[in-house]
Every structure is written in structure tokens, then in C-alpha cells.
Amino acid sequence: MHLNGSDDSIRRISVAMCTYNGGRYLQEQLESIALQSRLPMELVVCDDQSTDDTISILKRFQAEAPFAVKVIRNSQRLGSTQNFDQAIGLTRGDLVALCDQDDRWGSAKLERLSEALREDPFLGGVFSDANLIDGDGRKTGQQLFAKHKFTSAKQRNFVSCPTATLLKHDVVTGATLMFRASICRYSSPIPVSWVHDGWLAWMIALHARLGLIPEPLIDYRIHAGQQLGVAESKAANGRGETRRQFYKRVARQFEDLLQRVLSEGWNQNDALVGKIREKIEFLSRQSSLSPSLGVRTLQMIGQLPRYVHYARGLGSLRADFLLGREML
Numbered sequence: 001m002h003l004n005g006s007d008d009s010i011r012r013i014s015v016a017m018c019t020y021n022g023g024r025y026l027q028e029q030l031e032s033i034a035l036q037s038r039l040p041m042e043l044v045v046c047d048d049q050s051t052d053d054t055i056s057i058l059k060r061f062q063a064e065a066p067f068a069v070k071v072i073r074n075s076q077r078l079g080s081t082q083n084f085d086q087a088i089g090l091t092r093g094d095l096v097a098l099c100d101q102d103d104r105w106g107s108a109k110l111e112r113l114s115e116a117l118r119e120d121p122f123l124g125g126v127f128s129d130a131n132l133i134d135g136d137g138r139k140t141g142q143q144l145f146a147k148h149k150f151t152s153a154k155q156r157n158f159v160s161c162p163t164a165t166l167l168k169h170d171v172v173t174g175a176t177l178m179f180r181a182s183i184c185r186y187s188s189p190i191p192v193s194w195v196h197d198g199w200l201a202w203m204i205a206l207h208a209r210l211g212l213i214p215e216p217l218i219d220y221r222i223h224a225g226q227q228l229g230v231a232e233s234k235a236a237n238g239r240g241e242t243r244r245q246f247y248k249r250v251a252r253q254f255e256d257l258l259q260r261v262l263s264e265g266w267n268q269n270d271a272l273v274g275k276i277r278e279k280i281e282f283l284s285r286q287s288s289l290s291p292s293l294g295v296r297t298l299q300m301i302g303q304l305p306r307y308v309h310y311a312r313g314l315g316s317l318r319a320d321f322l323l324g325r326e327m328l
Helices: 021-033 055-066 080-089 109-119 152-160 162-166 181-185 196-207 241-265 269-287 293-301 304-310 314-322
Strands: 013-019 042-047 068-073 095-099 121-133 139-143 179-180 209-221
Touching: 013 021, 013 080, 013 109, 021 055, 021 304, 021 314, 042 055, 042 080, 068 241, 080 095, 080 196, 095 109, 095 181, 095 196, 109 121, 109 179, 109 209, 121 181, 121 196, 152 162, 162 196, 179 181, 181 196, 196 209, 196 241, 241 314, 269 304, 293 304, 293 314, 304 314
Parallel strands: 013 042, 013 095, 042 068, 121 209
Antiparallel strands: 095 179, 121 139, 121 179
């Protein structure tokens, strides 16, 4: 899919941010947006009924920011995914960058991401690595790609065929993502089963190319109060679910993805449609693993090839093998 990559088509950058009781770290995040080497045309913030000082911080920033700031206060709680869907839909730019409330951007983030999209008209979106920082803003010495074991070889494979990686696991963190506004016609509404960044990664990969910058362009904060993050399974949304619940939840996600793909007119016999169906079947089987180690081992042996194509390979196999009855 060719996307308009002319200078005129990328001159306007919108930042879509969602907030909920983010007062502790919000000011630092906002200041890092204002210090960008390439400023956005606007910041759209949707607040999900915060009860702390989030709104007052936003209002102060709105009055002094060197770009337009729009603050929307939700009349009822939407949750992270639907709130981001709303914020993205309210943007007016040619490019959309997602923003969490508790990170810290490097000054060149918007410039680097937008330049990558300008240089390649076939890219629908691009994301980057990130430094991990703790609750006090200190760097932990780790980076996001390394934390996810997203090695250089895996990065090359991803660029070559993003869907093959996305069929195994998520790799795109929304706080590092910028995409063309034209993707929104495919992405919205985001199904409630999905986390917004995982869904957006799929929509970009299905309708354009999805690129990456293997350098950290933001500091990604890990702290106890975050809604989503790498400290725990981001997709689990901090719920501490069992392995069986995990498989059932992800199966629902891919059922929703399949439904969207077919509703767009994809051929039932398309190879990717078949792989999505196989992923759903694999997840459904895994959600029924026996609590008996012997029986479970036999079940898993029958699924070995699918662990390679639709999960994290030996890592997922080991996790399922070692689970006790209470974890299933």
C-alpha cells in the first residue's frame, strides 16, 4: 500500500495522550513534549475522570504550551483502550504520536519518527526502542527491546514480515509509536478485547508497512501505579491472570481480529486469514490444558510446531510445562 509521503502530508503532527490520576509524573512528560526539536501542531488529552491534580496540571500547561492543547474530560470512565481510541479520533494532524502520562521523551523523538515516515511513503507507522526508568526517573540500565528479548535478528525478521512476529506476541509499545492518520479508517473502533497498541500494530501491518528505529527515543517508566507496562504482562492489564485465562483472553482478541479482517473483504482462503485461524485454534487448545502433568505433556507435544509459530517458542512451552494445578 502506497501512502502519501510528501513533505506536505507529514507537516502536521498530533500527539494523543490519555490520563487517569497521573499527577505524579505528568508535568515531566508534558515538559518533554514542549522541548521537542520538532514541535507537534497539537496535543489532544482525554482524561478518564481523574480525581487528583491531573486536570489542573493540564490546564496550566494548556495556557503556556507552544502549541494547541485540547483537554477532554470524560463524563464516564472508558478505560485505557477506548480512551485512546477516542483521543486518536479527535486529532487533526497528518501523523499521530501516542503518549503515556508517565514517561519522558527524548528531544528528538517526534523529529526522528516523522522523518522515517517522510523518507518511506510505504510506511504506515514506526516505533522505537526505549530506556527503562524507575519511579524516581533513574535509568535501570535496561532497554525495552532487550526486556522483550527483541534481538537484532528478530528486528530484521519483523521488518521483513511484521505479521509473522505479531502472530507470536506483541512487540510494539504505544508510547514509542507514530503512525499516519490514514490508518485510523481501519483501526477504529478498537475492540474492547485488545490493548490499543497491539491492535494498532496489526492495523498498520495489514494495510501498510510497519517500521522500527532500534534506538531508545523515550524513557519508559516502570512503577507500581501504572495501568499498563512491561513490569507485568502489558496485555493482562495488571490482572495477575492464570495461564488458562491468558489463553482465553488472547483467543478472544484474535477472534475479533479475524472478524475485522473478514469484514474488510479479505478472502477466506488468504494465507494470513488461515494463520489467524490457526492461532485461534492453538490458543483454544492451550486454554484447555490438563492440570495433570503427564496428560499436559502429551497435549503440548502435539502442539510443538505451533509453539514456534504462534507463541514465544521454548519460553511459552516451558511456562506451560512448569505450571502447577493452581496456575492453570
